[in-house]
Amino acid sequence: MVNVLVLIGRILFAALFLGSAMGHLTKADAMAQYAQFRGVPSPKLAVIGSGVLLLVGGLSVLFGVWADLGALLLVIFLLPTAFLMHPFWKETDPEAKQTEMISFNKDVALAGAALMLFAFFSAAGHCLGLTLTGPLFNL
Template identity: 70%
Template sequence: MDVLVLIGRILFSVLFLTSAAGHLTQSNAMAQYAESKGLPVPQLSVLVSGVVLLLGALSVLLGVWADLGSLLLVAFLVPTAVLMHNFWSESDAQAKQTEMIQFNKDIALAGAALMLFAFFAHTGDLGLTITGPLFSIS
């Protein structure tokens, strides 16, 4: 089971690591998009969200307080879904569909990250991790 959990952590983290890289290396372009969505201080928002993504993904990947890393990803995904992919305010049908897909993707990933949090915090001994969980739930 330890190897399966490790493979799952690797596969899950890849998306967030590549997204973090984009936030941190293409922050100007992403800040323009964030500004178009009405986010305050878009440049700072992009950089902070990139750091949150990076820390959360590395935490899950390496197994360093992976439960906390999972919560960081939830804390990124839910606001991103609501603020950046507000499909309900789109009038163009194609734009609405695209934003709805992105919204649903972020919400589904938030649900998966929340389940990972519960798994990490409940199981305790996951093996193939650097540290154990920070939280403990029964």
Template identity: 70%
Template sequence: MDVLVLIGRILFVLLFLGSAAGHLTQTKVMAGYAAAKGVPAAAAATAGSGVLLLAGALSVVLGVWADLGALLLAVFLLPTALLMHAFWKESDPQMRQQEMIQFEKDIALMGASLILFAFFAYAGHDLGLTLTGPLFSLH
């Protein structure tokens, strides 16, 4: 089971690591997009969210307070869904559909992040292939 959980962790964070790289290496372009969506302090928000993504993804994949890392990813996903993919604001049906898909993806990933948080916080030290135990305990 430990190897399956590790493989799952690796596959889960690939999206977040790629997104973190984009946030941190293409900050100006991504901040322009965020500003167009109405995100306040878009450059700072883009850089900050890139750091949040990187920290959360590395925490989950390396198993260093993986519960905290999963929680960080969930914290990133909720405002991202609400601010960046507000499909209810779109009047064009095609754009509305695309934003709805992205919104639902973010909400689903947030759900998965919360499940991972609970999994790590509950299983704790019984889960192998992590560098540390959890920061939180759900016993």
């Protein structure tokens, strides 16, 4: 039963990132304009690179192929994104500030969940079952 619950959790968790990856990779020009507005250096490259991180990390978690590494890749995407794309502290309009704060908190919370998945898969990866490989890291 635990294996099935973990699999369902992986599917639900990965779906968000895989959908975002498709947006990053298929709408890179539009997303690069927004990233440029936010002051991200090399915005087109950043959008494509982050799309690849999302895709590889999401697929890794979904299929259980070095899921610990996949979760870590998602953390590497989420934390910089929170600070670069959602700097609520810079907003003066209360509505914009609240919107950015929600997005910032969502990204930080997801990074925390991905970090827990990294530790979870690294420590118990072989015992989980329903994965295609064991962990890459051993905590």
